[in-house]
Amino acid sequence: MFYQNVTSLDEALEKGMLPQLETFSCPYDSSTGEGGIIRIVFPEFTCVCPKTGYPDFAHIYLYYLPDKLCIELKAWKLYLNAFRMIGTFHETVTAHIFETVKKTISPRWALVAGDFLPRGNVDTTVIFETATPRPRGADVLIDTFNPHCKG
Numbered sequence: 001m002f003y004q005n006v007t008s009l010d011e012a013l014e015k016g017m018l019p020q021l022e023t024f025s026c027p028y029d030s031s032t033g034e035g036g037i038i039r040i041v042f043p044e045f046t047c048v049c050p051k052t053g054y055p056d057f058a059h060i061y062l063y064y065l066p067d068k069l070c071i072e073l074k075a076w077k078l079y080l081n082a083f084r085m086i087g088t089f090h091e092t093v094t095a096h097i098f099e100t101v102k103k104t105i106s107p108r109w110a111l112v113a114g115d116f117l118p119r120g121n122v123d124t125t126v127i128f129e130t131a132t133p134r135p136r137g138a139d140v141l142i143d144t145f146n147p148h149c150k151g
Contacts, residue, residue, distance in 0.1 A: 009088040022075035045076040050087035098128035
């Protein structure tokens with residue numbers, strides 16, 4: 001089985017297997033409170049269950065109010081695609097992505113959601129949000145996460 005080719009997240013981090021996120025200067029002043037919230041949806045995220053070796057599929061949602069830096073989209077795509085053969089739990093990978101975003105761009109506010117598709121009739125959505133107040137207008141962009149399973 002392909003499970004032999006799976007690398008744990010810890011090992012991938014030690015070996016530097018994940019590409020660095022690239023950034024660019026924020027083209028507007030986000031301190032005015034007039035908006036500028038960015039939403040990026042990546043509907044083709046995959047990683048591997050560290051227990052079974054089976055693939056996990058998710059939509060990764062990133063919402064953020066930048067401070068000085070924005071995430072370059074191609075780098076974001078390559079970063080998320082790098083998880084394809086990495087064995088990690090849903091909660092762990094979502095937390096890692098959230099921490100990477102915070103460390104890379106130091107946003108004024110951010111929310112990362114990993115909305116994983118069901119496997120074995122188990123539906124998981126993991127959400128991390130900064131403690132800073134949610135900016136005005138963010139609720140218009142943020143999706144309501146409904147279960148994928150019938151229940």
